[in-house]
Amino acid sequence: MGDALLIVLLGLPMTLLVTVLAFTIGLIGGIPLMLGLRSRTRAVRLACRFAVDLIRGVPPIVWLFLLYFGITIGAFRLDSLSAAVWGLGIISSAYLAEIYRGGFATLPSGQAEASAALGLGRTVTITRVLAPQALRTSLPSIATYLLSLLKDSSIASTIGVADMVFNATMFARQNPTTAGIVPFFIAAAVYLVISIPVAITARRLDTRLRRTH
Amino acid sequence: MNVPLITEANELAIAGVDISNLSKRFGDNLVLDDISMRVKPGSVTALIGPSGSGKSTLLRCVNLLETPDGGSITVGSQTIRAGERVKDKDLLALRRQVGMVFQSFNLFPHFTVLRNVAFPQERILGRSREEAEARARVLLERVGLAEKADQHPGKCSGGQQQRIAIVRALALNPRVMLFDEPTSALDPEVGVEVLTVMRELADAGMTMIVVTHEMQFARDVSDHLVVMADGRIIEEGDPAEIMANPGEDRTRRFLSAVLER
Secondary structure (H helix, E strand, C coil): CHHHHHHHHHCHHHHHHHHHHHHHHHHHHHHHHHHHHCCCCHHHHHHHHHHHHHHHHCCHHHHHHHHHHHCEECCEECCHHHHHHHHHHHHHHHHHHHHHHHHHHCCCHHHHHHHHHHCCCHHHHHHHHHHHHHHHHHHHHHHHHHHHHHHHHHHHHHHCCCCHHHHHHHHHHHCCCCCCCHHHHHHHHHHHHHHHHHHHHHHHHHHHHHHHC | CCCCCCCCHHHCCCCCEEEEEEEEEECCEEEEEEEEEEECCCCEEEEECCCCCCHHHHHHHHCCCCCCCEEEEEECCEEEECCCCCCHHHHHHHHHHEEEECCCCCCCCCCCHHHHHHHHHHHHHCCCHHHHHHHHHHHHHHCCCHHHCCCCHHHCCHHHHHHHHHHHHHCCCCCEEEEECCCCCCCHHHHHHHHHHHHHHHHCCCEEEEECCCHHHHHHCCCEEEEEECCEEEEEECHHHHHHCCCCHHHHHHHHHHHCC
């Protein structure tokens, strides 16, 4: 039991690393994709829509396999951590772009009009008037996505990233008679311990932002 | 509210508006049909007419929130012709001359009242934050809302929000002010607060175009009344005269419908 706990916990930094890096890529990468989805040029809109639907239409585990086993240029091959981080990061970009877009879509058209009528340019209107409001409305969805990404990061174990699930699996295999499902219970508990505070913080932040609105 | 809204003489550089042969379509629907109208510098023009008559669209063409399909608009010395590409620089120059107040206020909910009034000044006039906020406080004081400066617009009543919206536009020293049904979303007793501010602005000599259903305001404050129906101007002239003696049947029906409410 003690050994199982230790081994699973040794995978925690890797779980967090994959989650945080992929989420960061998604937070940033979602911005240009969202702008593309809202572009005034039809071709750009269609291209971004196609990319987002393509990325979201294929299971993450398949993307990771494609990236990890599929990209070989000469002797070059992505290592498992890079494949997991970039794969989940790109997937996050698509989901977050859609969440951002939804945030903008709920804003009353009067906001952009008032900004234009005042003489504020397009960039200032987006960055200072619309984005802060859109971000507030999307915050709960962004937090929900972070939580699902934390759990989905476990599929990185399938391409050999030594996260909690990877370690739990290894431990179970190495101790087939004694371990049982204990390592997986431990992993489940650790995921819960991380998720719940994130969920609570997100809810608090959301209520606070709603109050100032 | 005895202090006039605009006292700085040099800031009151007013402009006139000239609209000629303006047309606008939404799909197959001709919403503005060959509209020509002249607004003298420093005058107040009231635009009235049944809903769907095109009065809001006409107003929104003046600052190019809607792009006209034909004709031209001149504000001060700047002329915009339909069909010609408007450069961003010219668009911003036009909007700098023209302030607009909306039916639904459209204050920025994530900013405090003070920031709502100061932020556009910083961006558009290049004022420092201190300068912009000082100016904002003076203007808020003049419409009786100094104590609201540090609150968010959500905490203000509709009448207060609309007065803040007027101040936000005025802080940029516009040369023409457009009002798109500024009191239609307000209870009558609250609407009065807003109309009082608009009256002061008119007295101070601002050029104003006002889309409204407030007949008393149109009669007492405006210099010129324009009646629209089906995308056309059906009648225009002295407000009191038209109201007492409408020349068109459509005008008569519209006026009696509004006045009976």
